[in-house]
Amino acid sequence: MRMDQVGVVVRSLDAAADGMRAVFGLEPHTRVENTYRRTEYRGTEIDATVGVLLYDLGGVELEFLAPRTEGNVWADHLAEKGEGMHHLRFAVDSHATTAADLRERGVETYQQGESMRGGGVRYAYYDTVSQLGFLIETLNPGGTP
Template identity: 30%
Template structure:
């Protein structure tokens, strides 16, 4: 089973973006977490049936700052939660999808994650995640 787990949004200024989304959504983040392996800090909003993740770089050379330089702030990825990451990776490889990383790694919000390459998903960065 696959469901939309969250939408990731690349941001340059965490405080400014949180103020904006707090006003827009009428709520505050429920969790802020550093993901040191990716050099980013994440800020999560619970939207009931899915989540919104604001992602900001906190060290030089992070993927979010590179993304913003190239494309500007905005939607970075769609994340789908799966029951078995390994089974889904195998299935999608058999379907011809390419991966940026096909070895699951620890991500934010207590998830194991991997990313499909946008060249095989109509230009959309897709994250697969599984609860740990």
């Protein structure tokens, strides 16, 4: 398992881009609107749309997320905590093995589904806020279930 991303929830991608430009002089390498279809949110299937800005910070990706719909992991964060750090993401070999291990440790899955990358790549957010103060996200970049 290797940490590869820090996620931050914001209201405005434009404001986040302006801030990154002013503080670091950086431009995003990606700006997209993603709709995660048939993703699982707290046990219910939903479609969730989020605006995304991505920056490469020396091998760790900085991701800004602006929710466009309600009732998902990003909108919950914005409603409950406001803008700020949302998650640390870890690349894992097996999505299923990691989920089972965390479940054994008492960590529940918050939201999960197929990544926009396709090819069997899945993402999952785990509710570790009470233990860590933020969520953990996992991604299986090799597509291993």
